[in-house]
Amino acid sequence: MLEARLDQAEILKKVVDAIKDLVQDCNFDCNDSGIALQAMDNSHVALVSMNLQADSFAPYRCDRNIALGVNLTSLTKVLRAAQNTDILTLRALDAPDSLNLVFESQDKDRISEYDLKLMDIDQEHLGIPETEYAATIKMPSVEFRRICTDLMALSESVTIEASKDGIKFTCSGDIGNGSVTLRQHTNVENEKENIEIELSEPVALTFSLKYLVNFCKAAGLSNTVTICLSNEVPLLVSYALTSKAGSNLRFYLAPKIGDDE
Numbered sequence: 389m390l391e392a393r394l395d396q397a398e399i400l401k402k403v404v405d406a407i408k409d410l411v412q413d414c415n416f417d418c419n420d421s422g423i424a425l426q427a428m429d430n431s432h433v434a435l436v437s438m439n440l441q442a443d444s445f446a447p448y449r450c451d452r453n454i455a456l457g458v459n460l461t462s463l464t465k466v467l468r469a470a471q472n473t474d475i476l477t478l479r480a481l482d483a484p485d486s487l488n489l490v491f492e493s494q495d496k497d498r499i500s501e502y503d504l505k506l507m508d509i510d511q512e513h514l515g516i517p518e519t520e521y522a523a524t525i526k527m528p529s530v531e532f533r534r535i536c537t538d539l540m541a542l543s544e545s546v547t548i549e550a551s552k553d554g555i556k557f558t559c560s561g562d563i564g565n566g567s568v569t570l571r572q573h574t575n576v577e578n579e580k581e582n583i584e585i586e587l588s589e590p591v592a593l594t595f596s597l598k599y600l601v602n603f604c605k606a607a608g609l610s611n612t613v614t615i616c617l618s619n620e621v622p623l624l625v626s627y628a629l630t631s632k633a634g635s636n637l638r639f640y641l642a643p644k645i646g647d648d649e
Contacts, residue, residue, distance in 0.1 A: 390418050390454050390480040392445045397491060399440075399629055403584070403637055406606035407436050407458040412598075415511050416456040418480075422448070422635075427511065434599050434638040437516060444630045454480055456487055466502045481505075493640045505633035516640070517563035520589040521624070527570065527585040529613040529627065533604035535568050540597040542566045544606035545644055547590040550583070550617055555585060559597070580611045585629040593643040600625070603639040 390588040394400060407414075407427075408580040414427040414436075422445075425438040442448040470476060470491040481490040484506055491500040535557050539546050543561035550556075575581040603625045607613070622640040629635040 389449070390456075390478065390484075391396075391447065391449045391452055392418075392423065392478045392480055393444055393447055394478075396472065396580050397467070397470040397474040400476060401467045401472065402469065402606065402609045403438060403629070404460055404463055404467060405549065406603075407438075408464055409432055409605070410602055411460060412438055412573045413457065413459050413509050415509050416458060418450050418454045418456065419452075421469060423466065426516075429599075433596070433642050434602075435516070436641070437636055437638045439636055441628060441632050441635045444632050452482055454482065454484065455509075456480060456484065456527045457507035458487065458504065459507060462504060464641045466504050467502050469502065489549050507571065519616070519618060519621055519624075520588075521621075522587070523587045523617040524584075524586040525550065525555050525570075525617075526582070526612055527555075528580060528583075529604075529607040529610055529614070531570075532615070533601075533607045536597060536600045536604050539566050539568070539632050544597055545642055546597050546600065547592055547594045548588055548615075548617060548623070549590075551590045552587065553570075555581050555583075555615075570634070582612075589632040591619055593617060593619065593641055594645075595623055595624065595641055599639075603641070604637075607635050609637060610625035 411427040414425055414558045417424045422441040428435050432527040440566045441587040466489055473494055474491040476491040486503045486505050490500045539559045542564055543559035544557045546557050548557055554569050556569045558567040570583050572585045606627045610627040614626040622642050629637055
C-alpha cells in the first residue's frame with residue numbers, strides 16, 4: 389500500500405493549482421523513491437513533470453509501484469477542504485479504485501477525510517533527455533511572473549535572449565513593442581532578489597506567452613525560478629518544491645519556429 393504524509397497540504401494544493409489548466413487527467417506514479425507526475429498538454433506543446441522525493445514525506449511507505457489516475461479538477465475540489473498548514477496524508481491500496489486523503493490541523497483538533505475516485509489513464513511515460521543548456525538563469529519567481537504578465541498585454545509571443553549583457557525579454561504586437569532586460573545581480577542582504585546567469589554561448593528563442601504565464605502560476609511554490617535555454621530544444625522552467633534536492637515542478641515548452649511566430 390501507499391502512505392505518504394506531507395507536513396503542509398499547501399505544497400500539493402499549489403502544485404495542482406499550477407498545472408490543472410494545462411493538464412486535465414494524469415497519473416501520479418508512486419514508488420519507493422517518491423511520487424512523480426508527467427503529462428503533456430492537449431496540444432503537445434508543453435510538458436509538466438513533478439517529483440516529490442520520498443524524503444519530502446514523513447513517514448513515506450510504498451510497497452509496490454502504483455499509478456493513481458486522477459482528474460485534477462476533481463482533486464482541486466477535494467483539496468479546497470484543506471487549510472494550507474494542514475498535515476496531509478495520502479493513502480491507497482495496491483490495486484486502488486480510490487485515493488484516501490486526510491487533512492489534519494496542526495493542533496490535531498480537526499481531522500477531515502475524503503475518498504477520491506480514481507481513473508484508469510493510459511499514459512505513456514516520456515523519457516526526458518539530460519540536456520546541457522547554453523544558458524541557465526536563476527531569478528525571483530515573482531519577477532518572472534511580472535515580466536510575462538506585463539508583456540502578454542502587448543503580444544502572444546516573447547523572445548528570450550541570453551547573452552553576456554544579461555537576459556532580455558522582447559515582444560512586439562499590434563499596439564506596440566516591449567522589452568525587459570535583467571543583468572546579473574547579487575543582493576547580500578536578501579538572496580531571494582539575486583539574479584544568476586550561467587552562459588556558455590548566446591541563445592535567443594521565441595515562446596508562447598500564454599504558456600509562460602500558465603507556468604508562472606507555480607510562483608507561489610518557490611521564491612526562485614530556474615530558466616534553462618538552448619537552441620532547438622524546449623525551454624525548461626523549474627521550481628523547487630521543498631528544501632530536499634530533486635523535489636521539483638518542471639515545465640518544458642517547445643520554441644516557436646518559422647511560421648508559428
